Amino acid sequence: MQVNPWALVSVTLVVVVTFYLGHRTSRFARSTHDFLVARRTVRSRRNAAAIAGEYISAASFLGIAGLVLKEGADALWFPIGFTAGFLALMLFVAGPLRRSGAYTLPDFMEARLSSPVLRTASTWFVVFIGVLYLLPQLQGAGLALTMIMPTPAWVGSVLVTVVIAYNVMGGGMRAITLLQAFQYWFKLFAIAAPTFVLCAVFVAGGAGAPGSAGSLDEPAPPNFAAHTTVTVDTDVTLGVDTLTRVRVDDGSGGAGWTTWHAGSQHTVDAGSELTFPEGAAVPTVDQATSANLDWLLPSTDLSGLLSTYSLLLALLLGTMGLPHVLSRFYTNPDGKAARRTTVQVLLLLGLFYLFPVMLGMLSRMFVPELLITGETDAAVIALPTAMLSGVAGQILAALLAAGAFAAFLSTASGLVSSMSGVIATDLLAGKVRDYRVASVGVAGIAVLLAVTLPIDDLALSVGMSFALGASTFAPLLVLGVWWRRLTWLGAMVGMCTGGGLVLLAVVLNAVSAHTGGWAPWLLERPALVTVPVAFGLTVLVSIGTSSRVPEDVGAVMLRLHAPDPLGFMRDRAVQRFGRAEEHTRTSQGRHRK
Template sequence: MQVNPWALTSVGLVVMVTFYLGHRTSRFARSTHDFLVARRTVRSRRNAAAIAGEYISAASFLGVAGLVLKDGADALWFPIGFTAGYLALMLFVAAPLRRSGAYTLPDFMEARLGSPALRTMSTLFVVFIGVLYLLPQLQGAGIALTTIMPAPAWVGSVLVTVVIALNVIAGGMRAITLVQAFQYWFKLFALAVPTFVLCVVFVGGGAGSAGGLGEPAPPRFTADTTVSVETDVMLTVEQPTPVREGGRETVWTPGTGYPVEAGTRLVFPADSRVPVVSDGESGNDAWLRPTQDSTELWSTYSLIVALFLGTMGLPHVLVRFYTNPDGKAARRTTAQVLLLLGLFYLFPVMIGMLSRMYVPELLVTGNTDAAVLALPTAMAPGLLGQILAGVTAAGAFAAFLSTASGLVVSVSGVIATDLLTGKVRDFRLATIAVSAVPAVLAVTLPIDDLTLSVGMSFALAASTFCPLLVLGIWWRRLTWFGAMGGMCVGGGLVLLAVVLNAVSEHTGQWAPWILHQPALVTVPVAFLVTILVSLATADRVPEDVNAVMLRLHAPDPLGFMRDRAVARFGRAEERVRTSGGRHRK
């Protein structure tokens, strides 16, 4: 493949600017208070941009467009769910969580229920969710790099890991706040500008090479096309389709699945219909309409539950609300995040629709996550296409860097304060470990649909921390026994689904839909177990529950909010020296 110098230059600039901004702001970070919560002085507008920046991950920048290309109308629930989850977060969690004065999610659990055992279990789930969410970010970086230059995928994963580790080690939350705010606006630019330009190209040139979306038949190849399959896929066709593989020509027929191994080169003649991976929509008529299949409908409902409720359980999202000055600022931040995300998600959907017409070969390879990167050069060959591809590639790397930074900060903070002694040195050691483990897994594990991988992370968050936060903030009869039982049952069911899915992949694809999207069962079960066990252990309700609930819900001007004092956060002389400092707004 040809190297795109514009893409390489753009990616290099994003990496350098990210490192520069992190290094510049890390000079003001001295104590663990800076590293964990940026001294709690981040204003709502900057915090909203930073939250949106870290939330727009590989699943958003690459995965949403890829799912729209493959699944059509059914994929629209992903951007809707990603955004609407912040409505529930704003209504039920944001302000009380900030008023709790906690530093981490496990810290909040102990502050509310007074149980070190619950704090330890929460720490384990925070680490697991963080690693599970980091994997698609690092794997997405590999996809992006292989699209713009002939390099192995592991190079992109390692590059992102090194940059975020250096920034987080240097300044923690203090260093990445400005970085993530900048990266949101850059990502918006990197998708909005190419989308507008490509829409102009579409209006001027009409339907793409694969035909218009209004045609009921599947997309077609208008010229002899060679497709290199990079991962093992199962392909299906809706009409008899001639194909040449290794000098042997056969005709694929509808109703049969054709396994194709990685490294295979398939040649399709002109005017033949485009095969698709087995779980994708073949015909445009089905692609344009929501599914009518009852099984797929239930799977969609389960996805909606995971996305709507999983947002309020994501540790790297919640930790940013601890950086606001007070509860009112936290709620205002959430409202602004809703606006920023709603604006951004217009563009991946439009790119996914255009990709259906201009890069149908991605339906054959199964690499639909590369649609954002491949579309510009397909629609605008030449210099314009290369420049647009360079901009989108740089935006993709910004997505990987910002989300991975937030994940590493949140998980490292939890490990440093709950498993180690809570000093700056411990935070940095935790950062090295949290960066290295997902990087190794990203290089060794196969790449799946990025958005589907993230969807399982949302299901786990919705089944563990969502019930604890909602009930812990709004129900005074919650006990730590109930919280522990609900978290273990809900999280255990999701992890069981992950294991059974992995077994199913190697033993005939027998797993039902509920194992792919388990939230519709696991979330209600987690709530029910938490409530029933709490009622059965009513004598274990914390004695200070009234004082804690007053602090969570009293308006900020009344002055009941108190930040938790944790003696081991930094050395005493560091706390005295930095107590009067302020974070740059």
């Protein structure tokens, strides 16, 4: 492949700036209070940018465009759901969560229900969700690096892991707050500027521009604009809707031209080269939408509708169950600032998600060969050089690659920080040293899994994390904030059942991927079953164990819902996870706004 020197420079600059900002801000972190909640002094504007920065992950920067390329209208629910999840978070959870005074999600569970056992179980689910969400970030980094230089995918995963582990170890939440806020604005520029340029190029040339596969409103599949050779890196099964001429070279010496008939499917081994003449229809991998007319319209069959509803339920409720998102609200000064932060996050995310959708639509016309290899997550980086030849295309691809790496770094930093916090305070002694040990352990395990497990669609992988969050912590947060009769036993049964069902679906999906792909849609998007089960069991068991309602429930509910000026909010004692002298030091100096 041809190395893009501009991309190498841009990615190197992002990594160096990330390393520098993390190192510089780490100097202000001295206590565990700094590492976990940044002294609870982060203003709403900076916190909103930081939340948006860590929320815009590999699934957002690369995965959404890839899904739009492959699935069309059905994929539009992803950006809608990703954004709307913060509306539910703002309405039901954000303010009371901050007023609880907790510093981690398991700490909130104990503060509300007075159960150390529930706290320990919550800790493990935080780790499960964090690892499940972290894997596509590291795998996406490897994919992005392979697109700009001839290097194995594991190199990008290891590079991102080293940088984020250093930053998190150095200063935790205090170190990554400014870093994530900066990375949001950089990611917005990195995706918006190329989108405007590529849209201008498209408008100038129209659907018939050089390299275009044709108009998106045509009923036929996309067509190759020129004689094209595609190398398949993994085993794929391709389907065609029209008569297609193709030359298959699998390395055995028997290459020759053949005809694939409409409606047929063909297995292509890894390492094979497929050559198509000009004007040939583009075959698609399993589950990809072939005809443009079908691509433009949403699914109308029952399974497609149920799958969409399941996805929306997971995204709407899953956001409030993501520990790395919730941990940022603990850094606000009060509940009012937490709600204001959420409103600003909605604006920032709504602005960002306009651009990957447009890039996905352009990819359908200019890089349809990705439908053959199945590597649709590479569409964002491959698109500029397909639409613009020479240095101009390389520079735009370089900017997008840099933005993708910023997405990997910011999201991975938040995930490692949130997991390290709960491990250090709940499973270890709770000192700064324990936080750092947990950071190294979490990062090491995650990168090991990332380089050994296969890469799936990034947005779909992240969607499973949302389903797990929606099936575990979402019922506990909603009911814990708004229902006085919740008991720790009901919360435990609901969380373990909902989370266990999602983890079972993850395992069955992995088995299905290696044994013929027999898994139904319900295993890929299980929230439609697991979320109602989790809510229902939590309510039923709580009603059946009403004698276990905490005695201080009235005082706790008053603290969660009383307006901030009344002064009922009390932060959980720092001495629980740090030395008393550390608490004294936190009052010296102020966090930079």
